[in-house]
Amino acid sequence: MKTKRPAPRPRKRPAKAPIPETHSEAIAASRNVQSPALAQGSDVVVAEQDGVDSRDGAPSFASLGLAPDIQRAVAAAGYRAPTPIQRDAIPIVMQGRDVMGLAQTGTGKTAAFTLPIIHRLMGGPKRLRCLILTPTRELCQQVDESFRKYGQFSDIEVAPIYGGVAYEPQEKALERGVDVIVASPGRFIDHMEKRNASLDSLEILVLDEADRMLDMGFAPQINRIVSGVPPYRQTLLFSATMPPEVEALARKYLRRPVVVQVGRRSSAASTVRHAVYPVPRGRKNDLLIELLRKPEMDSVLVFTRTKSGADHVVRDLHAAGIEATAMHADKSQVQRSLAIEKFKSGEIRVLVATDIAQRGLDISGISHVINFDVPAQAEDYVHRIGRTGRAASSGDAFTFMSPDEIAMVRTIERVLGQPIERISIPGFDFGTVAAEP
Numbered sequence: 001m002k003t004k005r006p007a008p009r010p011r012k013r014p015a016k017a018p019i020p021e022t023h024s025e026a027i028a029a030s031r032n033v034q035s036p037a038l039a040q041g042s043d044v045v046v047a048e049q050d051g052v053d054s055r056d057g058a059p060s061f062a063s064l065g066l067a068p069d070i071q072r073a074v075a076a077a078g079y080r081a082p083t084p085i086q087r088d089a090i091p092i093v094m095q096g097r098d099v100m101g102l103a104q105t106g107t108g109k110t111a112a113f114t115l116p117i118i119h120r121l122m123g124g125p126k127r128l129r130c131l132i133l134t135p136t137r138e139l140c141q142q143v144d145e146s147f148r149k150y151g152q153f154s155d156i157e158v159a160p161i162y163g164g165v166a167y168e169p170q171e172k173a174l175e176r177g178v179d180v181i182v183a184s185p186g187r188f189i190d191h192m193e194k195r196n197a198s199l200d201s202l203e204i205l206v207l208d209e210a211d212r213m214l215d216m217g218f219a220p221q222i223n224r225i226v227s228g229v230p231p232y233r234q235t236l237l238f239s240a241t242m243p244p245e246v247e248a249l250a251r252k253y254l255r256r257p258v259v260v261q262v263g264r265r266s267s268a269a270s271t272v273r274h275a276v277y278p279v280p281r282g283r284k285n286d287l288l289i290e291l292l293r294k295p296e297m298d299s300v301l302v303f304t305r306t307k308s309g310a311d312h313v314v315r316d317l318h319a320a321g322i323e324a325t326a327m328h329a330d331k332s333q334v335q336r337s338l339a340i341e342k343f344k345s346g347e348i349r350v351l352v353a354t355d356i357a358q359r360g361l362d363i364s365g366i367s368h369v370i371n372f373d374v375p376a377q378a379e380d381y382v383h384r385i386g387r388t389g390r391a392a393s394s395g396d397a398f399t400f401m402s403p404d405e406i407a408m409v410r411t412i413e414r415v416l417g418q419p420i421e422r423i424s425i426p427g428f429d430f431g432t433v434a435a436e437p
Ligand code: AMP
Pocket: 052, 078, 079, 080, 081, 082, 083, 086, 104, 105, 106, 107, 108, 109, 110, 111, 362, 363, 364, 390, 391, 392
């Protein structure tokens, strides 16, 4: 049992106080921060790049001051060094400051808040001290898994609370008492209404993937929940993008936050190799089958725009003798969990999903992401390909572009700030074959 030392509240610094020296390189880059309104009165830290920091003299988990039991858990997870967002956010969270983290999945952002929260809660009183709100069940499960993994040598108890499953086991867990709840907003409100959970002793509130939560229409639920949380708390907000709605949310709920930004906003994970395959719509399935025949395509996540599109692709793949499973909103929670499990274990190598799976899905070792349809929003492209090129690995992201999708690809290229390589396969590229009737 560790005795918990309360994290010291940092001394108030004027808005223009120097940023700590370890972040000196970030100072120059901080001019590029794209939310000047929020940055006003905040400290701004721009983590260097996506991926694991392997520079000489880069800090280790030990040098970040994390408790030895957490360091053991991190070592057991196989992590050698903190990623840039972990390097920058962990000490700030440990100081008790509010943080606005601009980072997409794949950058190691979950551990960036989970590790210092465990550090802070270890050995403390048993009561609900931390609430993490996430947009989807899948993300809820993943954050819960992270707490269990990184807290395996500590006494922290966590309960995941999400919809689509029975209330009773969740009620039992809440009754027993937990330190941390990881919840999707809708189901958590149900429990609040039934008085199953009290927020009176809450010390830390995390809004994970805030942009996604707002996109999904959770603003009223978030407001309702936060209004029940004591005002003297630490608030951490993570978001892949920074639209005005998220900025407003941050201004409402965060106090003098330190803004930690990984790389450039909207920049795709740097380990991902992108390519666009020009192909007529009617030949996309044949191209997919052709690509899936390559031995290096061993764990492939295919995105379609619609549920029926996903089912269609799975049917065609089956007909071609390729094992594949669909995952979308019409599937039950059990079917979705089973699909992810089989995909993770390698039992099936192709998972065909709609955007429901696009964010927060932590499946390490994905070799390829294929956008069967070009995503309608450029930001969605970034999130989708965030599934591959996870923290320390590399991956390929291919996009099938039919003639009517050329403009959408151009928009994505503008947002990325770089052109995406075109790969022309003779017989498929609409530049080399006759146009569709
Ligand atoms: P996240 O951005 O939180 O979704 O994490 C992306 C992936 O990176 C997860 O599979 C983590 O297990 C992995 N990860 C997190 N931190 C590190 C690290 N320091 N070194 C290597 N992998 C990591």
